[in-house]
Amino acid sequence: MPRIGVFVCQCGNNIAATVDTKKVAEEMKKLPGVVFTCDYKFMCSSPGQDMLKQAIKDNKLDGIIVSACSPHMHEKTFRKAAEAAGLNPYQCEVTNIREQCSWVHHDKTKAVGTVKSIDLTRMTIERLKKNKPLKKIKIPIKKRALVIGGGIAGIQAALDIAEGGREVILVEKEPSIGGNMARLSETFPTMDCSQCILTPKMVEAELNENITLLTYSEVEKVDGYIGNFTVQIRRKSKFVDEERCTGCGECMEKCPFKTESGFELGLTKRKIIYTPFPQSVPNVPVIDAPNCPKIQKDKCGACAIVCGPKCIDFKMEDKIVTEEVGAIVVATGYQLMPNERFGEYGYGRIKDVISGMQFERLASSSGPTGGEIRRPSDGKVPKNVVFIQCVGSRDEKKGVSYCSKVCCMYTAKHTMLYKHKVHDGQSFVFYMDIRSGGKRYEEFVRKAIEHDDAMYLRGRVSRVYERDGKVMVQGADTLSGSQVEIEADMVVLATAIVSREGADTLAQKLGIGYDKYKFYNEYHPKLRPVETVTAGIFLAGTCMGPMDIPESVAQGSAAAAKALSLFSADEMAREPITSVVNKATCNACWDCLTACPYSAIERESVKDRQGNIVKWLARVNEGVCQGCGVCVAACRSKSIDLRGYTDEQVFAAINSF
Amino acid sequence: MKIPYYPGCTLNTFAKSFDESARSSALEIGFEMAELKQWNCCGATFPLTPDNLIALSAPAKVLSNAGKEGDTLTTLCSVCYNVLKRTNKVMRDNREKRSTINGFIEEEYDGAVNVLHFLEVLRDKIGFDKVKAAVKRPLTGIKTGAYYGCMLLRPFEDMGIDNAERPTVFENLLKALGAEPVEFPNRIECCGAHLAMNNEEVVTKLSGNVMTSAVGSGAELIVTSCPLCQYNLEKSQDKVASRTPGYTGVPVIYFTQALGLALGQPIETLGFEKNVTDVMPLLKKKGIV
Numbered sequence: 004m005p006r007i008g009v010f011v012c013q014c015g016n017n018i019a020a021t022v023d024t025k026k027v028a029e030e031m032k033k034l035p036g037v038v039f040t041c042d043y044k045f046m047c048s049s050p051g052q053d054m055l056k057q058a059i060k061d062n063k064l065d066g067i068i069v070s071a072c073s074p075h076m077h078e079k080t081f082r083k084a085a086e087a088a089g090l091n092p093y094q095c096e097v098t099n100i101r102e103q104c105s106w107v108h109h110d111k112t113k114a115v116g117t118v119k120s121i122d123l124t125r126m127t128i129e130r131l132k133k134n135k136p137l138k139k140i141k142i143p144i145k146k147r148a149l150v151i152g153g154g155i156a157g158i159q160a161a162l163d164i165a166e167g168g169r170e171v172i173l174v175e176k177e178p179s180i181g182g183n184m185a186r187l188s189e190t191f192p193t194m195d196c197s198q199c200i201l202t203p204k205m206v207e208a209e210l211n212e213n214i215t216l217l218t219y220s221e222v223e224k225v226d227g228y229i230g231n232f233t234v235q236i237r238r239k240s241k242f243v244d245e246e247r248c249t250g251c252g253e254c255m256e257k258c259p260f261k262t263e264s265g266f267e268l269g270l271t272k273r274k275i276i277y278t279p280f281p282q283s284v285p286n287v288p289v290i291d292a293p294n295c296p297k298i299q300k301d302k303c304g305a306c307a308i309v310c311g312p313k314c315i316d317f318k319m320e321d322k323i324v325t326e327e328v329g330a331i332v333v334a335t336g337y338q339l340m341p342n343e344r345f346g347e348y349g350y351g352r353i354k355d356v357i358s359g360m361q362f363e364r365l366a367s368s369s370g371p372t373g374g375e376i377r378r379p380s381d382g383k384v385p386k387n388v389v390f391i392q393c394v395g396s397r398d399e400k401k402g403v404s405y406c407s408k409v410c411c412m413y414t415a416k417h418t419m420l421y422k423h424k425v426h427d428g429q430s431f432v433f434y435m436d437i438r439s440g441g442k443r444y445e446e447f448v449r450k451a452i453e454h455d456d457a458m459y460l461r462g463r464v465s466r467v468y469e470r471d472g473k474v475m476v477q478g479a480d481t482l483s484g485s486q487v488e489i490e491a492d493m494v495v496l497a498t499a500i501v502s503r504e505g506a507d508t509l510a511q512k513l514g515i516g517y518d519k520y521k522f523y524n525e526y527h528p529k530l531r532p533v534e535t536v537t538a539g540i541f542l543a544g545t546c547m548g549p550m551d552i553p554e555s556v557a558q559g560s561a562a563a564a565k566a567l568s569l570f571s572a573d574e575m576a577r578e579p580i581t582s583v584v585n586k587a588t589c590n591a592c593w594d595c596l597t598a599c600p601y602s603a604i605e606r607e608s609v610k611d612r613q614g615n616i617v618k619w620l621a622r623v624n625e626g627v628c629q630g631c632g633v634c635v636a637a638c639r640s641k642s643i644d645l646r647g648y649t650d651e652q653v654f655a656a657i658n659s660f
Numbered sequence: 661m662k663i664p665y666y667p668g669c670t671l672n673t674f675a676k677s678f679d680e681s682a683r684s685s686a687l688e689i690g691f692e693m694a695e696l697k698q699w700n701c702c703g704a705t706f707p708l709t710p711d712n713l714i715a716l717s718a719p720a721k722v723l724s725n726a727g728k729e730g731d732t733l734t735t736l737c738s739v740c741y742n743v744l745k746r747t748n749k750v751m752r753d754n755r756e757k758r759s760t761i762n763g764f765i766e767e768e769y770d771g772a773v774n775v776l777h778f779l780e781v782l783r784d785k786i787g788f789d790k791v792k793a794a795v796k797r798p799l800t801g802i803k804t805g806a807y808y809g810c811m812l813l814r815p816f817e818d819m820g821i822d823n824a825e826r827p828t829v830f831e832n833l834l835k836a837l838g839a840e841p842v843e844f845p846n847r848i849e850c851c852g853a854h855l856a857m858n859n860e861e862v863v864t865k866l867s868g869n870v871m872t873s874a875v876g877s878g879a880e881l882i883v884t885s886c887p888l889c890q891y892n893l894e895k896s897q898d899k900v901a902s903r904t905p906g907y908t909g910v911p912v913i914y915f916t917q918a919l920g921l922a923l924g925q926p927i928e929t930l931g932f933e934k935n936v937t938d939v940m941p942l943l944k945k946k947g948i949v
Contacts (some may be wrong), residue, residue: 468846
């Protein structure tokens with residue numbers, strides 16, 4: 004006969020207001036196998052826990068029930084207390100009589116709440132009787148990390164993990180790390196030059212012994228689980244031997260062909276053999292194969308002729324490398340919504356309508372105009388510039404419903420940069436609201452308005468069109484209630500930040516969740532902001548949603564800290580709530596394999612003495628299994644059970660009702 | 661082929677030339693616009709408040725009548741098209757409103773009719789290439805600004821005839837007729853619409869913007885698809901001319917008049933004499949007539 008103890012918590016008045024806890028305790032005492040019951044004001048308090056431990060010892064209890072709040076709250080607390088008193092922690096179960104009972108019933112006579120609490124507790128008792136002691140699962144940890152994305156968030160994460168003494172593989176799909184931040188001219192609210200603060204970090208990442216940079220590379224496949232990931236990375240062919248290239252730049256000099264520069268967002272051209280920008284890390288050019296006449300038609304080859312160390316190889320092919328890591332940090336960043344979607348603003352049709360990112364390049368000293376603000380159509384210095392905010396953001400009909408968060412700030416910055424460079428110029432900003440939450444952000448916007456004469460107009464622009472070489476902007480000023488028409492020389496659109504193309508494909512490879520905008524989901528938006536539901540995979544930066552540089556950097560560091568704390572032990576303990584296959588009855592239909600959202604089911608072969616495969620079986624990888632129970636429901640032959648939630652336990656609970 | 665046709669009040673009275681040129685052009689191309697046996701006013705405005713169901717009863721009645729004669733309904737006036745198409749969507753998609761409106765008009769209409777603008781019929785059912793083949797008097801050399809106005813295209817998700825910001829349907833038709841379409845900035849802006857009743861100044865300004873923008877882009881002729889646009893543009897000519905240096909006016913005609921002209925119909929049947937602006941000097945200059 005089991006020896007069960009039942010502890011009913013009053014939770015101050017939270018439970019006791021609608022549940023007669025004393026009555027519940029008394030009723031439970033009458034059940035077979037229950038040898039001790041009591042009720043108490045706060046079971047989770049120190050005296051409460053002590054009482055629990057004492058009762059286990061005094062009554063030689065082999066299982067306990069705490070009827071209190073949701074197990075999400077204090078299951079851990081009570082299991083720890085039970086363990087301290089010598090009990091297997093999984094012999095302690097929590098009945099939720101607060102969230103699912105006392106809080107939802109308002110009967111002050113306590114009749115309803117008490118009856119329901121008695122039922123719920125009795126069910127848990129019957130369940131507990133079928134419990135088996137469980138042991139935590141130990142998993143070995145490989146102490147190296149993979150960081151996907153070499154923007155500022157990824158660089159920060161890689162640097163922090165490397166500083167912590169662990170190896171990092173930093174994968175970047177472009178020829179250089181640096182990401183979007185490398186494009187920016189100055190950064191708000193301090194106005195320091197973006198490249199000046201970024202490039203030291205890029206160089207540091209290149210020089211750090213613990214960091215392996217894999218640029219021009221993409222993650223192909225991810226297998227395994229926390230502590231034990233196997234990642235295949237495609238190293239796209241650069242057609243340049245990285246080891247031997249000295250970065251002299253002679254090849255780029257001599258290449259006779261040009262195409263539109265992706266880094267400069269079409270504002271200028273680049274060579275076919277190129278580095279995206281002068282401070283690229285690594286400083287190794289790549290050949291843009293689809294545009295290279297040598298590779299396509301075997302004509303030219305000028306770069307190979309001038310290359311001193313002879314490191315150009317037109318026959319080079321993609322390589323797949325396999326890396327084993329214990330943790331993955333995803334920092335794949337963002338892109339801007341295509342402006343062409345907004346026909347009313349004329350982007351793509353009117354040359355002098357540009358995006359905010361293009362303005363960054365115009366203002367950047369390393370940009371196509373050397374930092375002079377000159378409009379794309381004729382290179383003239385624009386005297387009137389209109390900035391349109393919320394292009395696509397907060398626009399459920401044509402864009403996205405969320406706020407892109409950084410546009411208010413960078414538009415204010417643009418007006419300042421513009422005024423500092425064109426003293427007699429006038430900027431106009433059409434805005435919906437000014438959202439400048441952040442340290443010294445509001446002051447920054449006020450400065451743009453008060454010191455740099457930015458004319459802020461609250462309202463939307465209805466149309467942008469060309470007239471006599473001017474860009475005409477029609478809009479509403481809702482504060483004065485009038486329509487305005489501005490003869491502008493250039494228009495800058497603050498386009499919405501959206502998730503990167505292919506974000507969903509990568510998420511599927513990694514087995515992490517994403518929202519309807521394909522931004523990656525954090526485990527908990529407040530309390531676990533850089534973790535994903537897949538253990539061992541962490542997030543940093545704008546792959547989760549719009550954010551500014553300080554936030555991205557903070558998240559990079561936070562993700563690194565998570566990885567480092569994972570690496571602090573040789574193995575990690577996991578909850579034993581995983582599913583288990585009954586090998587005797589499994590008929591290998593693989594329904595569980597298709598149903599499992601975590602790819603935790605593997606195929607296992609059974610061999611005879613001669614080594615011939617005689618049977619296939621499903622096997623659960625305990626390192627990956629999250630204990631969701633989907634496979635249990637999917638299994639037709641009832642060959643899978645979930646530890647801690649076995650059919651036997653569940654039916655015992657139901658039958659006692 | 662017969663397509664059930666809803667003329668609407670204005671085309672039955674002030675905009676007779678719009679109606680007649682469309683019907684005769686259709687016959688020329690090879691289909692008949694068969695006027696609904698029974699029809700009433702569409703209400704002329706789609707209500708802006710979502711619970712103003714009474715305003716939907718008139719167009720619902722029209723649609724219900726159309727449903728008894730076929731599965732499509734074509735119309736010409738942009739406003740009628742707008743009101744009918746949007747009402748039809750309510751009748752099709754909103755069960756609750758449908759049942760209330762049906763109860764009131766004593767019909768059982770479920771939104772099955774496909775409401776098409778005459779332009780859509782030409783583009784999708786006939787094809788502009790067939791229209792082109794039927795052209796006997798190409799409008800060669802006439803730089804024509806197609807004025808869409810607002811009701812034909814917006815709201816985009818309800819109307820769906822074309823891209824609301826960069827439409828092409830009108831221009832493509834003009835190309836088929838041999839004319840040279842001119843894209844001008846204000847071609848999808850409002851003409852001032854009903855403000856003609858109580859605030860003529862606004863109409864003069866907005867219609868003036870449309871016309872000066874068209875002329876500024878090189879247009880010699882403007883075609884419209886809405887009797888109210890036609891009225892506002894034509895009526896504002898003198899005032900705009902008096903306050904805009906260098907502007908001497910531009911002829912404005914219905915697109916169906918241009919269509920009839922290109923299809924080789926006798927000039928006198930096209931109703932040009934009912935227009936305020938005179939298109940004849942332009943046609944003579946271009947050698948069309």
